[in-house]
Structure formats: C-alpha cells, structure tokens
Amino acid sequence: MEQLxxxxxxxxxxxxxxxxxxxxxxxxxxxxxxxxxxxGELSMFSAYLVWQLIQWGLNFWLALAxxxxxxxxxxxxxxxxxLRPLHSAPVLSIVVVFIGLLAIFHxxxxxxxxxxxxxxxxxxxxxxxAGSGYIGPHQIGMILVTIALLVALFSFxxxxxxxxxxxxxxxxxxxxxxxxxxxxxxxxxxxxxAAAIGAVxxxxxxxxxxxEPNMMASILLYGFAGALVGGIASPGGAVVGGFIVGxxxxxxxxxxxxxxxxxxxYIIGNGEKLTVALIIVITVLTLxxxxxxxxxxxxxx
Amino acid sequence: xxxxLEVEDLKAFYGQTQALHGxxxxxxxxxxxxxxxxxxxxxxxxxxxxxxxVRTVGAIRFDGRPIEGLATEEIVRCGVGHVPEGRGxxxxxxxxxxxxxxxxxxxxxxxxxxxxxxxxxxFPILKARLAQQAGTLSGGxxxxxxxxxxxxxxxxxxxxxxxxxxxxxLIVQEIFRIMRRINGEAKVGxxxxxxxxxxxxxxxxxxxxxxxxxxxxSGKASDVKSNEAIRKSYLGY
Numbered sequence: 173m174e175q176l177x178x179x180x181x182x183x184x185x186x187x188x189x190x191x192x193x194x195x196x197x198x199x200x201x202x203x204x205x206x207x208x209x210x211x212g213e214l215s216m217f218s219a220y221l222v223w224q225l226i227q228w229g230l231n232f233w234l235a236l237a238x239x240x241x242x243x244x245x246x247x248x249x250x251x252x253x254x255l256r257p258l259h260s261a262p263v264l265s266i267v268v269v270f271i272g273l274l275a276i277f278h279x280x281x282x283x284x285x286x287x288x289x290x291x292x293x294x295x296x297x298x299x300x301x302a303g304s305g306y307i308g309p310h311q312i313g314m315i316l317v318t319i320a321l322l323v324a325l326f327s328f329x330x331x332x333x334x335x336x337x338x339x340x341x342x343x344x345x346x347x348x349x350x351x352x353x354x355x356x357x358x359x360x361x362x363x364x365x366a367a368a369i370g371a372v373x374x375x376x377x378x379x380x381x382x383x384e385p386n387m388m389a390s391i392l393l394y395g396f397a398g399a400l401v402g403g404i405a406s407p408g409g410a411v412v413g414g415f416i417v418g419x420x421x422x423x424x425x426x427x428x429x430x431x432x433x434x435x436x437x438y439i440i441g442n443g444e445k446l447t448v449a450l451i452i453v454i455t456v457l458t459l460x461x462x463x464x465x466x467x468x469x470x471x472x473x
Numbered sequence: 474x475x476x477x478l479e480v481e482d483l484k485a486f487y488g489q490t491q492a493l494h495g496x497x498x499x500x501x502x503x504x505x506x507x508x509x510x511x512x513x514x515x516x517x518x519x520x521x522x523x524x525x526x527v528r529t530v531g532a533i534r535f536d537g538r539p540i541e542g543l544a545t546e547e548i549v550r551c552g553v554g555h556v557p558e559g560r561g562x563x564x565x566x567x568x569x570x571x572x573x574x575x576x577x578x579x580x581x582x583x584x585x586x587x588x589x590x591x592x593x594x595x596f597p598i599l600k601a602r603l604a605q606q607a608g609t610l611s612g613g614x615x616x617x618x619x620x621x622x623x624x625x626x627x628x629x630x631x632x633x634x635x636x637x638x639x640x641x642x643l644i645v646q647e648i649f650r651i652m653r654r655i656n657g658e659a660k661v662g663x664x665x666x667x668x669x670x671x672x673x674x675x676x677x678x679x680x681x682x683x684x685x686x687x688x689x690x691s692g693k694a695s696d697v698k699s700n701e702a703i704r705k706s707y708l709g710y
Contacts (some may be wrong), residue, residue: 199592229569333573333577336570336573336574336577337574338528339563339566340563340566340574340577343563343565343566344561344564346526346557346561346565347557347561347562347563348546348574349526349544349545349546349549350524350545350546350549350554350555350557350573350623351574351577351622351626352546352549352550352577352578352626353546353577354544355546386682413585435499450624454683
C-alpha cells in the first residue's frame with residue numbers, strides 16, 4: 173500500500189512536468205494548428221541557460237525568471253522570423269521546419285555545453301516533513317510550481333485584455349482581425365508563452381533527469397501523450413492529461429512488478445514506461461481523437 | 474465635403490476568378506448606402522475588399538486617406554466596423570467577453586463605458602445575456618451582438634453584411650429600426666448589403682445595384698424604389 177501511494181505521488185510529480193509541456197504544446201496548437209516537435213529541445217536549451225546563469229552565481233529563481241523571459245523572446249523570434257514566411261506552406265514543410273529546429277537546438281546545446289551529463293541543483297530545500305516518505309521536496313515543488321503557473325495562465329487568458337485578444341485570435345482569426353486585433357502578433361506571443369512555459373518545465377525536470385542534450389526526448393513524448401489524453405485543443409485538459417499520464421505510467425509499471433513478484437511472469441515493468449506512453453497515444457487517437465476534454469472540430473466544406 | 478468612403482475602380486479576385494470588375498462608388502459622412510443585387514453579384518465581396526479580406530486592385534479612401542493595401546486590422550483601427558456575413562461572433566466566449574474583445578483597441582476607458590451603456594440601451598436583451606456563451610444565443614441575438622461588437626470599436630463607418638439573414642421578419646424590423654437610430658445618434662455611416670431590397674431601400678439614402686461584379690445602376694434610394702423596371706429586373710419584387 174505504501175509503495176502504491178509512493179508510486180502515485182511520484183506519478184503526480186512527473187505528471188506536473190508532462191502537464192507543463194503539454195500546456196506549451198497546446199498553446200501553439202490552438203493558435204496555429206501545429207504540433208511543435210521542437211518544444212522539448214527548446215525546453216532543454218532553456219534549462220541549459222538556467223544552469224549557466226546558476227554557474228555564474230545567480231540564484232535559481234532569478235535565473236529562471238531571466239531565462240523564461242529570454243525564452244519568450246526566442247519563441248517570438250522563431251515565429252516571426254522562421255514560421256511567419258511559411259504561414260501558407262503545406263503542413264509537411266512546417267513539420268520539416270520543426271524537426272530542423274529540434275536538430276539546431278540539440279546541436280547548439282551540445283556544441284556550447286558539451287554532451288556530458290551535468291548535475292542540476294534542485295531549487296527546493298531538502299527538508300524532512302510529514303509524508304516525506306511518500307514524496308520528496310523537489311517533487312512537491314514541481315507540483316506547486318505547475319499549479320501556480322496554471323493559475324497565472326488561467327487568470328491571464330480570462331481577465332486581461334491581451335489574454336482575451338489571444339483567445340479571440342486563436343478561436344476565430346478573421347473575426348479577431350475585424351476587432352482590430354493584430355492576429356499575427358498574437359500567434360508570436362503564443363509561441364513566446366509556450367517557450368517560457370517550456371523553460372519552467374525544463375528547469376524543474378533537470379534536477380530529476382540531469383542535464384544533457386537528450387534529456388527532453390522521452391519527456392516530450394509524455395507531454396504529447398498528456399496533451400492528447402486531455403484533448404490537444406484544451407489547455408485545462410492538457411494539464412489534467414499530463415497528470416493522468418504521469419500517474420498511469422507509474423501505476424502500470426507498479427502493477428507489472430507486482431505481477432512478476434507474485435506469478436513470476438514478466439509482462440511490463442519500469443523499462444517499458446515509455447511504451448506505456450506510446451500505447452496511451454495510440455489508444456486515444458484510435459478511440460477518442462479529440463481527447464477527454466476536447467470537443468470535436470467540425471469543419472464546414 | 475470629403476466623402477467618408479470612396480471606392481474607385483475596385484477589382485477583387487478569388488484565386489484566378491475575378492469577382493469585381495471595377496466598382497466605383499462613394500458614401501457621404503453619416504449616410505446610409507446600400508448595395509443591392511442577386512446572389513453572386515459581388516456585394517459581400519465589395520465589403521470584404523474594402524477591409525482587404527480578398528485580393529484587390531483599385532483605390533479605396535476612408536475619410537480622404539488611402540487605405541487600400543493596409544492589413545484588415547489596421548483598416549478596422551481607422552474606424553471601420555465590419556459586421557461580417559455569418560455574424561462572426563466568438564461563439565465559445567461569453568457575450569461580455571465578446572464585447573470586451575471588440576473594445577480591445579481602445580484606450581479611452583470612459584468612452585468604452587459610454588458605448589457599453591449605449592449598446593445596452595439599443596439591445597437590452599444583451600445585458601441580460603452577458604454571462605451566456607455567444608454560441609447559445611438565438612439568431613437575432615447573435616446579430617445584435619455582432620452589430621454591438623462593431624459599435625464597441627467606436628466606428629465612423631459600419632459595413633453591414635446582410636443583417637436580416639435567416640431572421641424572423643419581426644426581429645429584422647427591430648434590428649433595422651435600431652440601425653436607423655445608430656446612424657442618427659452615433660453619427661455612423663453605413664454601407665449595407667442586403668438581399669431584402671425593399672427593406673434596405675427603406676433605410677438607405679443611396680443605392681447601388683450590382684450585377685456580376687459591376688455596378689449597373691445607382692441613385693437615390695427613393696428613385697430606385699420607385700423605378701419599376703429596375704425593381705423587376707434586378708431586385709425581384
């Protein structure tokens with residue numbers, strides 16, 4: 173029982189990161205209908221920037237704030253400079269551009285900081301507390317930061333004029349233009365926000381998976397799974413989906429281990445966690461492509 | 474007096490297909506001009522061309538200032554409120570949010586507040602529906618919201634694309650009555666596209682009749698209305 177609770181708790185903590193990444197993916201998807209395959213590498217690159225600032229003596233949170241802002245600018249630039257000229261290009265060209273971006277940020281990080289694995293300090297104090305047998309301080313921190321980020325984003329989109337304009341631009345670009353909204357800039361802002369969220373996700377997960385250019389590869393897949401489970405067009409759904417995937421992968425591995433212990437039959441275990449994520453992706457796409465919280469998009473032709 | 478809107482030799486294209494073949498007309502400040510004609514005559518295209526929503530060639534001046542080639546959102550920011558075909562409300566947003574989005578470009582808080590009150594006065598039903606999702610409104614209420622959204626921009630010209638479309642006659646009368654009030658009280662010029670020619674000629678002071686992308690006749694609304702030949706051959710009533 174204790175082990176089960178532990179698994180759920182650490183699933184929630186991992187889920188927080190998947191949720192952040194899923195949120196970043198959704199952010200770009202709702203406004204542009206594109207899945208940003210380079211999201212993981214962008215987050216990794218941001219995590220390296222945070223690491224570098226910490227090496228230079230900055231405090232983690234200050235470093236993260238600076239890097240989130242820089243990442244925001246990088247995201248805006250990517251949209252304005254690289255994707256804007258391609259706005260009417262076929263989707264395959266866009267996918268190739270995303271893969272190109274992925275490769276660029278990957279090699280750039282390797283070239284600047286090397287490919288050896290680096291330690292990344294946790295920003296949360298390592299204190300013992302009630303229940304610390306189930307969940308560590310860093311894991312609780314990840315969950316709290318994710319929730320805080322969510323609340324901030326929710327308020328931004330709900331209450332500020334700019335957030336409202338961004339939603340309008342995503343929902344109905346033609347009408348948004350007729351309200352005088354500069355839709356192109358809203359898309360760029362969406363990219364910037366996604367990159368900033370990705371920076372938070374990357375920096376929070378780095379202490380767990382350690383810093384290296386490949387660190388986000390599998391996490392991005394979980395992010396996809398989370399976004400798809402919740403509904404790729406629903407920000408709230410993406411977050412819930414991220415948590416679901418996090419808990420599910422741990423529980424399935426846990427049950428697999430249990431099965432092996434009791435019957436000696438090995439079907440699934442910790443080594444197949446990524447497989448679980450991929451199975452989730454395939455199942456959702458087959459059974460409910462719009463996700464748990466998404467709505468079916470009907471296109472008039 | 475400088476015309477509020479001057480359109481000169483306007484051509485519009487959908488891909489290779491030319492939809493407007495050189496349309497010329499003008500609209501005086503505070504006036505209501507209507508574009509009439511059969512389906513496919515180019516009425517909607519003319520409105521879309523003014524807001525640069527289709528590929529166009531030709532000169533368009535708003536208040537003497539050339540606006541052709543400007544992006545749609547910049548034309549709107551000059552003071553052109555476009556109530557598009559199909560109403561273009563943000564269906565997943567509440568009525569309140571729709572109105573807030575519409576005032577996004579404005580920085581004069583007091584003016585926005587005043588226009589809100591004005592909108593509520595014209596369409597009291599919207600005030601009662603503020604928290605409701607726009608997509609769940611009735612057709613008439615959606616049209617009222619669409620007009621209100623254009624009003625919240627604080628426009629000097631409104632482009633109205635078939636405000637009567639798909640609505641019950643009583644609702645249409647109500648909406649046209651309020652459009653007349655808006656024109657008189659808020660001093661907003663209107664360019665009205667209508668299938669319902671009889672109704673449009675009641676409201677407008679000037680009329681242009683379009684056929685396959687060309688203006689085939691124009692004149693005072695009252696003259697057009699009393700000309701039986703025109704009515705029979707172009708307006709179908």
